[in-house]
Amino acid sequence: MTLSSASSVRLRPATLDDAPVLAEWDREPHVIACSSDDPDAETAFGGIDWPEELAESSPVSFYQIAEIDGRPIGVMQIIDPHLEPTRYWGEIEPNLRAMDIWIGPRDALNRGYGTQMMTRAIDAAFADPRVTAIVIDPLNSNTAAHRFYRRLGFAPVGRRMFDQDDCLVHRLERATWEGRTRT
Numbered sequence: 802m803t804l805s806s807a808s809s810v811r812l813r814p815a816t817l818d819d820a821p822v823l824a825e826w827d828r829e830p831h832v833i834a835c836s837s838d839d840p841d842a843e844t845a846f847g848g849i850d851w852p853e854e855l856a857e858s859s860p861v862s863f864y865q866i867a868e869i870d871g872r873p874i875g876v877m878q879i880i881d882p883h884l885e886p887t888r889y890w891g892e893i894e895p896n897l898r899a900m901d902i903w904i905g906p907r908d909a910l911n912r913g914y915g916t917q918m919m920t921r922a923i924d925a926a927f928a929d930p931r932v933t934a935i936v937i938d939p940l941n942s943n944t945a946a947h948r949f950y951r952r953l954g955f956a957p958v959g960r961r962m963f964d965q966d967d968c969l970v971h972r973l974e975r976a977t978w979e980g981r982t983r984t
């Protein structure tokens with residue numbers, strides 16, 4: 802199937818049926834590279850158990866699948882970092898959202914789909930009037946992702962280790978998002 806860059810992305814909640822495709826994407830080199838600086842890593846996210854991960858979804862930590870014409874092409878994780886049970890972000894203020902995003906099939910990269918996914922997810926997050934900002938933790942080495950996030954209005958706020966991962970935290974304030982020029 803040919804992917805058109807003009808196609809519109811649909812975001813829907815991930816289900817257990819999405820576990821195989823998520824596991825397949827974990828073996829894509831560009832997904833491995835965004836999850837770890839380990840040059841020997843053979844799968845992304847340290848061999849995550851997707852059925853288990855998806856089964857633990859809740860209103861404070863959930864996944865959304867992006868589809869183009871019914872074909873899954875990407876995924877987002879959206880959490881409330883103050884409330885989600887693993888406390889991945891440690892001590893952090895309430896009323897934020899944290900996001901993660903990756904495109905799975907290589908042929909779906911650089912077609913504007915990631916921008917559409919982030920735009921929909923950010924709009925949905927700020928639809929809750931309590932949400933003040935969105936945080937994101939790309940690897941410090943992932944300069945392509947930094948450029949992508951900055952174009953959306955995120956600003957770097959500082960380098961931080963999450964376990965073994967050397968990250969550059971970025972933050973998008975509600976006022977920045979609401980004040981931007983929509984194209």
Ligand SMILES: CC(C)(COP(=O)(O)OP(=O)(O)OC[C@H]1O[C@@H](n2cnc3c(N)ncnc32)[C@H](O)[C@@H]1OP(=O)(O)O)[C@@H](O)C(=O)NCCC(=O)NCCS
Binds near residue numbers: 835905912940949
């Ligand atoms: C980061 C990521 C999600 C961005 O998604 P994407 O769909 O590739 O991003 P977009 O296509 O919206 O934008 C990327 C580039 O394509 C260009 N682009 C945007 N719309 C486009 C379109 N319709 N047609 C062609 N190119 C387009 C953008 O200008 C941008 O160029 P840049 O190199 O100057 O940044 C994706 O590259 C990815 O999954 N990377 C691997 C995982 C990763 O790094 N995730 C982030 C972890 S923190």
